[in-house]
Ligand SMILES: C=C1C[C@]23C[C@@]1(O)CC[C@H]2[C@@]12CC[C@H](O)[C@@](C)(C(=O)O1)[C@H]2[C@@H]3C(=O)O
Ligand SMILES: O=C(O)CCC(=O)C(=O)O
């Protein structure tokens with residue numbers, strides 16, 4: 001007799017969740033509804049038929065593999081990551097540590113702390129990739145604004161199109177670990193939320209990304225379909241939507257004998273940009289949850305804290321309810 005599997009507890013139910021896969025070539029109003037729903041529910045979704053040419057992705061992946069395959073001494077010449085450049089195991093400035101090496105690049109202008117046998121080729125690959133994923137991020141932000149019914153549908157994408165936008169590109173490499181090391185430390189990139197507006201992530205076919213929509217529960221995100229990009233809402237977008245969209249905690253595990261490589265574009269505002277929810281999304285019943293702040297202010301608050309700290313919390317408008325519960 002075949003018995004249908006009934007999740008026995010909340011954790012099992014969560015484990016079964018798959019991220020929505022949204023086809024960007026489908027009918028526009030349907031796409032925008034699906035994107036809004038996913039951003040409200042999990043803060044994470046995947047997109048296919050996204051318009052980023054395969055050769056542009058491949059060129060960036062080749063350069064990334066090429067960089068991480070170099071001897072440590074050569075990679076270190078592109079470091080330390082303060083804040084841009086090559087970093088190994090140390091993340092940020094506040095004692096965070098993970099089984100990862102990475103290259104963090106500012107996209108505007110492209111930071112030049114890179115090493116490559118052919119710097120021009122490297123720069124071309126990064127510029128081509130960043131341009132294409134920025135366009136994708138802007139398209140998604142416009143679909144979000146449409147779905148939310150905001151009158152100016154470029155109000156979100158304009159942050160990324162600003163010539164002073166503080167967007168970043170991060171290349172992460174999680175080398176394979178020995179079995180014994182895996183038992184002790186499987187964390188590649190510890191739990192955190194992304195501080196920016198929108199993250200466009202792509203990885204090779206090695207799993208590792210997990211998301212935590214509820215404290216204590218972790219859902220693995222499969223790296224398939226291989227043509228997809230994984231998209232997630234950042235803290236700034238949670239504030240811009242007055243908490244309607246969720247910036248969800250995630251982490252990357254080292255869980256395989258194979259190396260994992262991921263490439264994350266973090267779409268961010270310009271330092272002096274003001275992050276405030278559009279009036280259309282506020283009402284007497286849904287007053288502002290966050291006080292307006294500049295991206296510079298938020299970034300400083302973020303970078304002075306540990307990876308796993310909750311930062312948005314400090315920008316909340318104090319309510320009578322908070323006074324009673326905190
Ligand atoms: C410990 C830290 C590393 C980080 C800056 C921070 O102080 C807290 C946020 C971290 C994070 C997470 C998402 C991105 O990977 C990142 C580049 C970002 O903007 O915020 C990193 C920062 C970093 O690695 O420098
Ligand atoms: O490598 C991954 O899949 C996630 C990396 C990540 O969350 C980040 O770089 O902020």
Ligand SMILES: [Fe+2]
Nearest residue numbers: 192193194250
């Ligand atoms: Fe992240």
